[in-house]
Each structure stands twice: as C-alpha cells, then as structure tokens.
Amino acid sequence: MEQNFNLIYQTSFENNSFLELQKYCTNLISKEPNKLFNSMNFSSISENILLTIIQSDNLQISEIQIWDHVLKWGIAQNPDLPSDFTDYSQDDFNNLKNTLQRFIPFIKFHDLTSKEFLEKVFPYEKIFPEDFYKELLKDFLSLLDPNSKRSDKSKSNITKEIKRTVDSKIITHQHVELILKWIDRLEITDKLISLxxxxxxxxxxRDRHSRDKFHQICNNQSHTVTIVKVKDSNEILGGYNPLEWESSESYGDLVATKDSFIFSFDCDKIENHILSRVKDEKKAIYNSQWYGPSFGIGDLEIWAHNGSSYCRRSKQSCYEKPIRKTENDFTIEECEVFKIVRN
Known part of the structure; x- marks a missing residue:
C-alpha cells in the first residue's frame, strides 16, 4: 500500500463509495505524511489535493520538508527543466513560478531558520513575487544566529482554511480567494485570516435573467458578490456590496459605503484583473426596482431600466477606474450572486 499510496489516496476522492477509505487516508497523511510524499507516484498528485494537504494544521512534518516536497512536485511538472537549478533560464524560472504560484501563500516561510532559507529558498528567488520575497529576505538578514527563527510577533497571520469549492459556472476557487483578499484589504501574497x-x-x-427575480431573491441580503460572464468574450465582471440590496419605490436611491468595489477578470488568465474601489462613498450602490445589481452611476449596471447592461465613465463616475476597455453595452451570458458567510 505504501508504494502506491498516492494512487490509492486519489482514487478515494473519485467515488462516494470510498468515503471510509478517504477518511482513513486523510487521517494517515496527517500522522505519517511521508507515506504520501515518498510514494512512487507523488509527482502525479493533483494540484488541488496537494494544496489541501499542505494547509492542514495537523500535518506532522516540518515546514522546510513541506517546501522541499512542494518544490520537488513543481519541478516534476516541468520535465524540461535542467537538472541543476544554476542552469535555469529566465523562462525556466517563469515556468516553475507559474506552477507553484498557488502554493507559495500557504508555505510558512517564516518558520524556517535562516540557514534553511539560504539553502532552500534563496536559490529560487525568481519564482517569488518581488515584494513578498523582499520582505522575507529583509527579515532573515536581520537574524544573527543561523539556526534561529523569526519571533512569533513578526510572523504572518496563519490562514484559516476557507471552503475549498465554489458552486459557480463562472469563477473558480482562485477567484474566490482573490476577491476575499480584496474584501479584507489584504495583499495578494497575504493569507486569508477568516473562515x-x-x-x-x-x-x-436557473432563476431567470431578470432584475425582478434578482430583487426577489437578493433583497435584504448583505455582503454579496455579483459575478457576470459577458457573452462572446473572455470578460468576467463583478462587484462587492457590503450593504443589503433593496428595491427603492422611487426611481432609485444611491446609498453610501466605503467598502464596495467593482472588478474584472480575463477568463483565461486570472492575473489579468482590474480592481476598482469606490471613490465617491456617498454614491457607492444604486438600489432601484428598475435595475438589477448596480454600482455607482453607470460604473457597473446590470439589467438597467431598458434591459441593457454596461460600464460607463463620466464626471459622475463613483469608482476609481474603468473595469472594461469599452463602454459599449454587453449581453449577459450568466450572472451569479453570492453571499459571503463568515464562520
């Protein structure tokens, strides 16, 4: 079993009839992680499973060992890399960086000794986000004892695991993590600190492309994220509203909040995103029975009074910057609204 543990573990996730096997394997990994990390097929483990494993607080293995195994896995996903990292080209480092970018925020690098950092992290400087690496380097250079670690006061906040799946036809867990960081005003390399x-x-x-249906379901709901897939394009648009949605009896009411924002993603590349925070706080959200979810004055309007949807800029714009390259109306392929539930 030990020689094929990875295969057995992955198989346990493929069918609900294997729940007992899955439970057994998960418990075993926490107590004896090397059964997975030393298995013959470790390099073929899926990215999502490995991400889930390294975030376990009960993993009985040191942080430097976790980094060693993650790095080993990342290198194995790029078989064309030279055997010696000193021979890596810039493209080689970029390929490895792209492979490991989702893992880096979950490695507790501050738990390493300065010697471990120098030997195991420093050579791979080019795969880290620049600002993130500079902070790490600055902290480790301040240590005099090569076997010492940073003080607990200076360590980053430890992430509490958020729900790993999202019921969406538009976005993935990666989008969710980034949006939650924007809500909490964290940097991309920071760890989420709330469940x-x-x-x-x-x-x-499912519910009908209708502003009336939107209000029927979403009115009186606060802390919501609206996500829109634009038809015949790679655009994903959206906005965060910390307030409750309402159907104003008048033509519409602008309501105030300093915490709302709108955003856009490229479907193919999550790193191609635009975040635009509210600048005119008194006009952050537009509540109207004649409009669907709407932000500012034309900054992002879904199912407006004439049925159109658009993002337009003017002197009245209430958000920092445009989230689209065009002001043309767009057709909605799909629209989803999520409520953020803090546990």
Whole structure:
C-alpha cells in the first residue's frame, strides 16, 4: 500500500463509495505524511489535493520538508527543466513560478531558520513575487544566529482554511480567494485570516435573467458578490456590496459605503484583473426596482431600466477606474450572486 499510496489516496476522492477509505487516508497523511510524499507516484498528485494537504494544521512534518516536497512536485511538472537549478533560464524560472504560484501563500516561510532559507529558498528567488520575497529576505538578514527563527510577533497571520469549492459556472476557487483578499484589504501574497463561504443566492440560468427575480431573491441580503460572464468574450465582471440590496419605490436611491468595489477578470488568465474601489462613498450602490445589481452611476449596471447592461465613465463616475476597455453595452451570458458567510 505504501508504494502506491498516492494512487490509492486519489482514487478515494473519485467515488462516494470510498468515503471510509478517504477518511482513513486523510487521517494517515496527517500522522505519517511521508507515506504520501515518498510514494512512487507523488509527482502525479493533483494540484488541488496537494494544496489541501499542505494547509492542514495537523500535518506532522516540518515546514522546510513541506517546501522541499512542494518544490520537488513543481519541478516534476516541468520535465524540461535542467537538472541543476544554476542552469535555469529566465523562462525556466517563469515556468516553475507559474506552477507553484498557488502554493507559495500557504508555505510558512517564516518558520524556517535562516540557514534553511539560504539553502532552500534563496536559490529560487525568481519564482517569488518581488515584494513578498523582499520582505522575507529583509527579515532573515536581520537574524544573527543561523539556526534561529523569526519571533512569533513578526510572523504572518496563519490562514484559516476557507471552503475549498465554489458552486459557480463562472469563477473558480482562485477567484474566490482573490476577491476575499480584496474584501479584507489584504495583499495578494497575504493569507486569508477568516473562515468563510461563498454561498450561491442567485443564478440567472436557473432563476431567470431578470432584475425582478434578482430583487426577489437578493433583497435584504448583505455582503454579496455579483459575478457576470459577458457573452462572446473572455470578460468576467463583478462587484462587492457590503450593504443589503433593496428595491427603492422611487426611481432609485444611491446609498453610501466605503467598502464596495467593482472588478474584472480575463477568463483565461486570472492575473489579468482590474480592481476598482469606490471613490465617491456617498454614491457607492444604486438600489432601484428598475435595475438589477448596480454600482455607482453607470460604473457597473446590470439589467438597467431598458434591459441593457454596461460600464460607463463620466464626471459622475463613483469608482476609481474603468473595469472594461469599452463602454459599449454587453449581453449577459450568466450572472451569479453570492453571499459571503463568515464562520
């Protein structure tokens, strides 16, 4: 079993009839992680499973060993890399960086000794986000004893695991993590510090492409994220509203908050995103029975009074910057609204 532990563990996730096997393997990994890390097929483990494993607080293995295994896994995903990292080209480092970018925020590098950092992390400087690496280097250079570690006061906050799946036809868990960091005003390389869930409230393809249906389901719901897939494009648009949605009896009411923002993603590359925070706090959210979820004055309007949807800029714009390259109306392929539930 030990020689094929990786295969057995992955198989346990493929069918609900293997729940007992999955439970056994998960418990075994926490107590004896080397059964997985030393298995013959470790390099073929899926990215999501490995991410889940390294985030376990009960993993009985040192942080430098976790980094060693993650690095080994990343190198194995790029078989064309030279055997000696000193022969890596810039493209080689970029390929490894792309492979490991989701793992880096979950490695507790501050738990390493300065000697471990120098030998195991420093040679791979080019795979880290620049600002993140500079902070690490600065902290480790301040240590005089090569076997010492940073003080607990200076360590980063430890992430509490958020729900690892999202019920969406538009976004992935990676989008969720980034949006939650924006809500908490964290840097991309920071770790999330709260346990939460993206709970689906409204889906246009299920509930109907209708502002009336949106209000019926989402009114009186606060802390929501609206996600829109633009038809015939790679665009994903969205916005965060910490306030409750309402159907104003008048033509519409602008309501104030300093915490809302709008954003856009490229479907193919999550790193191609735009974040635009509210700048005119008194006009952050537009509540109207004649509009779907709307932000500012034309900054992002879904199912406006004439049925159109658009992002437009003017002197009245209430958010920092445009999230689209065009002001043309767009057609909605799918729209989802999620409620953020903090546990």
């Amino acid at each position: 939460c869930e993206f709970r689906l409230l409204f889906r246009a393809s």
